[in-house]
Amino acid sequence: MTALDRYVRLESDGLWRPAPDQQRRQVMISFGDATLVIADGVARPLAHWSLPALIRLNPGERPAIYAPDEEASEELEIADDTMIDAIEEVRKALAKARPHPGKLRHWITAGIISVTLALAVFWLPGALMRQTLAIVPPAKRAEIGATILAHIQTRTGPVCRDAAAQAAAGRLASRVFGAGTPLHIVVVPVLDQGALAMPGGLIILDAGLLQAADDPVAVAGYVLASREAVAGRDPLEPVLKEAGLAATFGLLTTGDIPRDILQRHADERLAEPAPQAEAGDLRHAFQRASLPHRPYQILADQRSGTMPDLGRDPLDGQPSAPVLTDSEWISLQNICNR
Incomplete structure (x- = not known):
């Protein structure tokens, strides 16, 4: 049993400040899948x-x-000793689980590395990439996705933050991908592609699309289409393809990938059109999510x-579960105006 497994049902009160210029509010704190969940x-x-990124x-x-990042854009105060001890233990456990240079045994045995290298000579570079993708842990993927997002924000503007709107974004993700989804939607002021799926379960959404x-059905369609465009392949794969064999091998053996490679990937993603899913696959994805695809088509045509x-569209005009309430939709639309 891992430290996170032991504390998965632990809850406590806390005081959360969503932004430096806002008042603190009483919240409930619990553990999610490698995350700390703050709820009303x-x-x-x-x-x-993200627990690995917690400061x-x-x-x-x-x-x-605690803060979620070095900028301390949000703050969370916890007085409960049990919850504090649990957070510290989980953070230490996650830190130990992350790969470190010189500790190759945490990733793979020396024998398998040798075999992988030998196969890479005769079996094409794809073998090395597949091996790397198979063992990169979720915490590392989240770290890579957060780093790419940080670079993207220099071009799109910072991630918009508002408590009610972020809750609505979580509701949107749950409606599209199912309750308990690890996918996380963030909104930036300007994103020409509309929506982009990134490593670590991130989906970046354009505030202009909301306006x-x-x-919300049309926006849900964009979110679904962005994820379906990378369905069946690892979102980390294009990063490694651009990085090359040396960087891929470095990630495999040390757990590190140069920041300049991630910045270059962010620049290329912003310079290219959004990847598109096959029409048949996307149509089936809409059906699985019980979403009509007509509103998405109309919005895509407008943009x-x-x-x-x-x-x-078999669901056009048919009743379906609402995507968001009116108040949630209004909050999400105005997330960058607060």
């Missing part, structure tokens, strides 16, 4: 913080104060002048 009094998620602002002091949409050909 009726258990609606307000934010998900303690006052080490050794009580109450403990242009008549209803690009080209309407995706998905055939007849």
Whole structure:
């Protein structure tokens, strides 16, 4: 049993400040899948913080104060000793599980590395990539995705943050991909591609898309299409293809990938059109999610002048589960205006 498994049902109160210029509010804190979940009094998620990226602002002091990043854009104060001890233990366990240079045994045995290298000579570079993709842990993927997002924000503007809107984004992800999904939607001021799926379960969404949409169903379609465009392949794969064999082998053996490679990947993703899913695969994805695809087609046509050909929409005009309430939709639309 891992440290996270032991504390998965642990909850406590806390004080959360969503932005430096906002008042603190009472919240409930619990553990998710490698995340710290911050929720309101009726258990609606307000934010998900990556446990591996969590920073303690006052080490050794009580109450403990945490931030989700080095900029300390948000703060969380916890007075419960049990929860503090649990967070510290989980953070230490995750840190130990992350690969470190010189500790090759944490990734793979020396024998398998030798075999992989030998096969790479005769079996094409794809063998090395497949081996690397197979063993990169979720925490490392989340770290890579967060680094790429940081580079992307220099071009798109910073991620928009608002507690109610972030909760609505979580509700949108759950409606599209199912309850308990590890995928996390973030909104930036300008993203020409509309929506992009990144390593670590990130989906980046354009605020302008929210303003242009008549209803949340069309936006849900964009979110679904961005993920379906990389379905069947690892979102980390294009990063490694661009990085080359040396960087791929470095990630395999040390767990590190140069930041300049991730910056170059971010620049290339922003310079290229969004990847597109096969029409048949995307049509089936809409059916699995019980979403009509007609609103997505109309919005795509408005933005690009080209309407995706998905055939007849069997759900057009049929009743389906709502994507968001009116208040949630309004909050999400205005996430970058607050």
